[in-house]
Amino acid sequence: ETPRGTSAMYSYEDCKATADWLLAQTSVRPVVGIVCGSGMGGLADMLKDQVAFNYKDIPNFPQSTVHGHAGRLVFGTLKGRPCVCMQGRFHLYEGYAIQKITLPMRIFSLLGVETVILTNAAGGLNQDFKVGDIMIMKDHINMPGFAGNNPLAGANDDRFGVRFPCMSDAYDRELQQLAVDVGQELGYGDFLREGVYCVLGGPSFETIAECRMLHKLGADAVGMSTAHEVIAARHCGMRVFALSLITNKAVMDYDSEEKANHEEVLETGQHRAIQLEKLVSTMVTRMEYNNTNA
Numbered sequence: 690e691t692p693r694g695t696s697a698m699y700s701y702e703d704c705k706a707t708a709d710w711l712l713a714q715t716s717v718r719p720v721v722g723i724v725c726g727s728g729m730g731g732l733a734d735m736l737k738d739q740v741a742f743n744y745k746d747i748p749n750f751p752q753s754t755v756h757g758h759a760g761r762l763v764f765g766t767l768k769g770r771p772c773v774c775m776q777g778r779f780h781l782y783e784g785y786a787i788q789k790i791t792l793p794m795r796i797f798s799l800l801g802v803e804t805v806i807l808t809n810a811a812g813g814l815n816q817d818f819k820v821g822d823i824m825i826m827k828d829h830i831n832m833p834g835f836a837g838n839n840p841l842a843g844a845n846d847d848r849f850g851v852r853f854p855c856m857s858d859a860y861d862r863e864l865q866q867l868a869v870d871v872g873q874e875l876g877y878g879d880f881l882r883e884g885v886y887c888v889l890g891g892p893s894f895e896t897i898a899e900c901r902m903l904h905k906l907g908a909d910a911v912g913m914s915t916a917h918e919v920i921a922a923r924h925c926g927m928r929v930f931a932l933s934l935i936t937n938k939a940v941m942d943y944d945s946e947e948k949a950n951h952e953e954v955l956e957t958g959q960h961r962a963i964q965l966e967k968l969v970s971t972m973v974t975r976m977e978y979n980n981t982n983a
């Protein structure tokens with residue numbers, strides 16, 4: 690039991706058992722872990738020589754309950770680099786404890802993953818952003834964390850990481866620069882942005898007053914995921930790159946007729962699928978790795 694009275698905090702041994710179970714079923718030794726945002730599951734289809742597992746068959750793994758999140762863990766290679774890809778992630782609004790949502794990051798780390806690439810669908814708060822823009826995340830605002838809902842709350846196991854991890858360097862600057870360079874080369878300059886992502890619990894989308902407030906606080910995009918995963922991934926020492934696909938404009942004006950909806954979110958994912966895949970796959974081939982498998 691954790692101090693909050695939940696037994697949702699998986700132990701190091703539980704995470705290791707899951708990682709070992711996976712490693713026994715595949716010869717792929719991933720150095721890169723990818724998480725697909727809503728409607729971006731096609732990123733997993735880039736992997737060659739796939740070995741895929743349904744979440745329901747993986748010991749200790751939660752289940753995906755959201756449309757647009759298939760619920761498969763896919764191992765394979767991307768231009769020769771061994772990778773693992775979550776085709777479907779977990780969110781607070783699904784009712785999962787935050788430690789359960791971020792469990793896959795600890796399993797990634799125990800699989801040998803060095804770099805995590807996280808993607809998400811988000812509403813654009815920055816008035817210069819357009820639907821279909823890709824925002825390189827340079828930072829986050831973890832709203833649930835302000836109320837104590839942090840994935841690292843509870844007893845700390847030093848085998849994962851330190852009690853008080855630094856977050857001012859959470860988003861790897863070299864990887865952000867690599868994304869800018871690759872984006873320019875691919876001709877994506879018109880729709881490649883950078884900014885701050887704010888996570889809320891969801892599932893309701895934001896009110897107009899909430900959007901105005903978040904914008905004033907310095908957020909460029911708002912979503913319901915990713916920041917928790919970033920915290921867990923950094924805690925166990927993985928390098929992080931994250932991007933938001935701006936799937937809708939946050940409604941900031943009482944005269945606006947726009948209404949946020951999940952269907953639009955998924956549709957925008959489809960429209961940008963090819964460019965997202967090209968950006969991510971080119972970045973993976975250009976990254977530097979320590980692991981000799983890569």
Ligand SMILES: O=P(O)(O)O[C@@H]1C[C@H](O)[C@@H](CO)O1
Nearest residue numbers: 726727809810913914951954
């Ligand atoms: O998994 P992500 O963060 O991409 O999903 C976003 C947030 C909600 O789950 C959903 C809303 O349409 O998209």
Ligand SMILES: Nc1nc2[nH]cnc2c(=O)[nH]1
Nearest residue numbers: 810811812911912913949
């Ligand atoms: N919270 C939130 N999540 C999103 N995911 C995609 N669009 C949005 C949005 O407008 N708000």
